[in-house]
Amino acid sequence: MAKRQALIEKLWLIGAILVDLADDILDETFEILKVGAEWLVDLAGSLVTVVDWILDHISWGITYFGILFLRRVHDTRMSLIKYRRQIQNGAFYFIVSGLAIAFLFSHYINYSYSYNGRTMGIVREQKDVLEVLDLASEELTQEYGLKVAIDGDSDITFKPVLSFKKEIDKPDNVLKKFTYMGDIQTKAYGFYVNGIRIGTVQSEEVGNSVVQTIINRYISGNAGDYDYVGINEKVRISEVDTPLTQINSKDALLKIIDQGTINEYRTTDENGNETVIKEEVPILTVKTVGEETFTETIKYETKTVESDSYYEGDEFVQTAGSDGKRAVTARVTRLNGEIVNREDLRNEVIIQPVTKVIIKGTKERPPTVGSGTFILPVNGGVDTSSFGWRWGRMHEGIDIGASTGTPIMASDGGTVITAGWNGGYGLCVDIDHGGGYMTRYGHCSSIYVSVGEQVFQGQTIAAVGSTGWSTGPHCHFEIRIDGVAYNPLDFL
Numbered sequence: 001m002a003k004r005q006a007l008i009e010k011l012w013l014i015g016a017i018l019v020d021l022a023d024d025i026l027d028e029t030f031e032i033l034k035v036g037a038e039w040l041v042d043l044a045g046s047l048v049t050v051v052d053w054i055l056d057h058i059s060w061g062i063t064y065f066g067i068l069f070l071r072r073v074h075d076t077r078m079s080l081i082k083y084r085r086q087i088q089n090g091a092f093y094f095i096v097s098g099l100a101i102a103f104l105f106s107h108y109i110n111y112s113y114s115y116n117g118r119t120m121g122i123v124r125e126q127k128d129v130l131e132v133l134d135l136a137s138e139e140l141t142q143e144y145g146l147k148v149a150i151d152g153d154s155d156i157t158f159k160p161v162l163s164f165k166k167e168i169d170k171p172d173n174v175l176k177k178f179t180y181m182g183d184i185q186t187k188a189y190g191f192y193v194n195g196i197r198i199g200t201v202q203s204e205e206v207g208n209s210v211v212q213t214i215i216n217r218y219i220s221g222n223a224g225d226y227d228y229v230g231i232n233e234k235v236r237i238s239e240v241d242t243p244l245t246q247i248n249s250k251d252a253l254l255k256i257i258d259q260g261t262i263n264e265y266r267t268t269d270e271n272g273n274e275t276v277i278k279e280e281v282p283i284l285t286v287k288t289v290g291e292e293t294f295t296e297t298i299k300y301e302t303k304t305v306e307s308d309s310y311y312e313g314d315e316f317v318q319t320a321g322s323d324g325k326r327a328v329t330a331r332v333t334r335l336n337g338e339i340v341n342r343e344d345l346r347n348e349v350i351i352q353p354v355t356k357v358i359i360k361g362t363k364e365r366p367p368t369v370g371s372g373t374f375i376l377p378v379n380g381g382v383d384t385s386s387f388g389w390r391w392g393r394m395h396e397g398i399d400i401g402a403s404t405g406t407p408i409m410a411s412d413g414g415t416v417i418t419a420g421w422n423g424g425y426g427l428c429v430d431i432d433h434g435g436g437y438m439t440r441y442g443h444c445s446s447i448y449v450s451v452g453e454q455v456f457q458g459q460t461i462a463a464v465g466s467t468g469w470s471t472g473p474h475c476h477f478e479i480r481i482d483g484v485a486y487n488p489l490d491f492l
């Protein structure tokens, strides 16, 4: 019994300790709740005070809206006081849900960012985009070799979005997206020629410098020295929105211009056949107008002088002509360097041209038929060996000694029948005088006539020499009738 008594007492003790402990816990909890409740009560109190204060002040202004209205307000105030406890609870829940919403917002409300209307991704904070823009601009500038600027104010737009379970870009990703964005739109300048856009450049300066480069090719020295320098076509450089990849560098645009363009036209011939004609034309034409000085050749003139000192048909150059030179100053219009118009202003002869003078003989030619009379073929010649038997054989002509090169003349008019090498006679000329008469001239050093040529009495036909069977320069001269040699001295 005693054991059971002791056990019961122990249980009681434990029970008492547990009750005390529970009391303590309840007291603590109550304290906490009481503090919280007091705080909420204070809050609600302040709310009522504020409402009171507002009402006090409003009541002043709204007296004339009537007692009824004031009463209503009064009723509202009374019910506020009456329902203070409920308001306190309401405020508590309001604050808790407010905090929860704020928490959700801070975690799941992020920003979708767009570049010129193109959505690119979501970032936690706007600064994650804005802070990499400069870096992105720099990388794009390197990538495309163009100056690319992304403006945070005008190019980028943000929109708050609920991003629960969506991918959030870190600044690194944002940078990558901008850098590899192929169709990045940018402000650029279209380069228009006669209204057709032939290229796009990043700035007006680049466009203008392309024009200047083209112009500079066709001007020498100072552009100011010209009366006019300009492009014939209408060039316009104006702002356009364009994908970044379509922007031409200065060199690329120059290349496009240098390639020129093909103009096509159709022509129809008289048979109705249509032909397409393709013509390569430059895209830009530089026109320059300016004074230029250059030297020009003055072609010599040719003058023919008639002279009765020479026979008809004889013609020779007395004075060789030579070109002169002059310095010309002219106003020259050029299109891409080609002269299209020239207006001479001054010119000065530097070297006078020399007129070529041709002498034309007018003296009547003597007849080229045999006259029947003969002359000695070499002037001032010496008869060194006579016609007749000599060293046991017949010498069929006479030998006239003269120095090599002395002219040999036709003894009478006639037709040349031999002009060339003839055995022992060496270089030899035979002339047929008609009526069976023939003369022969041997051992010549050169021959001036050819077979078939008509010669007149006294015409130079050859020169004295020592060709063939000869021991010194002389002319061997024969006269034959029907092939038979006679002593020439009998005919002179």
Ligand SMILES: [Zn+2]
Binding pocket: 385, 395, 397, 398, 399, 476, 477
């Ligand atoms: Zn002889």
